[in-house]
Amino acid sequence: xxxxxxxxxxxxxxxxxxxxxxxxxxxxxxxxxxxxxxxxxxxxxxxxxxxxxxxxxxxxxxxxxxxxxxxxxxxxxxxxxxxxxxxxxxxxxxxxxxxxxxxxxxxxxxxxxxxxxxxxxxxxxxxxxxxxxxxxxxxxxxxxxxxxxxxxxxxxxxxxxxxxxxxxxxxxxxxxxxxxxxxxxxxxxxxxxxxxxxxxxxxxxxxxxxxxxxxx
Numbered sequence: 001x002x003x004x005x006x007x008x009x010x011x012x013x014x015x016x017x018x019x020x021x022x023x024x025x026x027x028x029x030x031x032x033x034x035x036x037x038x039x040x041x042x043x044x045x046x047x048x049x050x051x052x053x054x055x056x057x058x059x060x061x062x063x064x065x066x067x068x069x070x071x072x073x074x075x076x077x078x079x080x081x082x083x084x085x086x087x088x089x090x091x092x093x094x095x096x097x098x099x100x101x102x103x104x105x106x107x108x109x110x111x112x113x114x115x116x117x118x119x120x121x122x123x124x125x126x127x128x129x130x131x132x133x134x135x136x137x138x139x140x141x142x143x144x145x146x147x148x149x150x151x152x153x154x155x156x157x158x159x160x161x162x163x164x165x166x167x168x169x170x171x172x173x174x175x176x177x178x179x180x181x182x183x184x185x186x187x188x189x190x191x192x193x194x195x196x197x198x199x200x201x202x203x204x205x206x207x208x209x210x211x212x213x214x215x216x
Contacts, residue, residue, distance in 0.1 A: 004038070008038060009094070009095055010033075010079040011038055012082075013094055015058060016125060018093075019079055019138060020091070020094065022132070023136060024094075024098055025055055027098065027105070028046055028100075029042070029046070029051075029105060030088075037069060037074075040070045041070060041073070041077070044065060048064060058078055082104075086202075095134065100131075102131035103132070105131075106127045119167065160179035161175040161176075161177070162175075162177045162178075163176040
């Protein structure tokens with residue numbers, strides 16, 4: 001499949017798959033597309049979303065497009081059969097495409113920051129993490145509204161916290177070492193990291209190690 005044809009699939013997926021639309025729309029940039037018509041369509045979508053906070057429908061997009069050639073391309077995108085676009089195979093391809101483009105967005109932001117001093121909206125590390133973990137898989141994460149019983153149980157279950165005995169450290173850890181948490185103690189030299197040995201030697205430390213075994 002040619003790149004231009006694949007980009008038309010992406011445009012179609014934005015209109016035919018609510019999950020794709022909700023995940024892709026906040027990240028969408030017109031420079032993702034090499035096809036000039038798809039780029040113009042993406043620009044109209046982005047401008048509409050900036051103004052109204054949502055994805056334009058087909059009729060609204062048609063009215064936004066003023067160029068006849070671009071309008072024809074848009075109609076060709078919409079004419080693609082929904083069931084042929086929303087296959088697992090093609091959605092995986094679109095997902096990988098978006099991941100790469102999001103990572104490319106980060107590289108562009110880094111250049112703007114280093115060359116022009118334009119501050120990023122968030123840390124580069126967080127943006128790259130978002131790019132790497134981008135997915136259409138709706139089974140990942142926790143649906144607060146779909147599982148109210150679990151939400152209630154989680155909110156009303158008291159978490160066990162083991163104090164280290166070092167007040168400053170306990171304050172930093174919001175009370176101490178939390179059960180089933182992973183804790184990595186790091187610092188420069190000569191700041192008494194060995195104080196953790198005193199904690200491990202006391203009863204609270206022994207109980208924490210026996211309860212979680214997440215200590216480095």
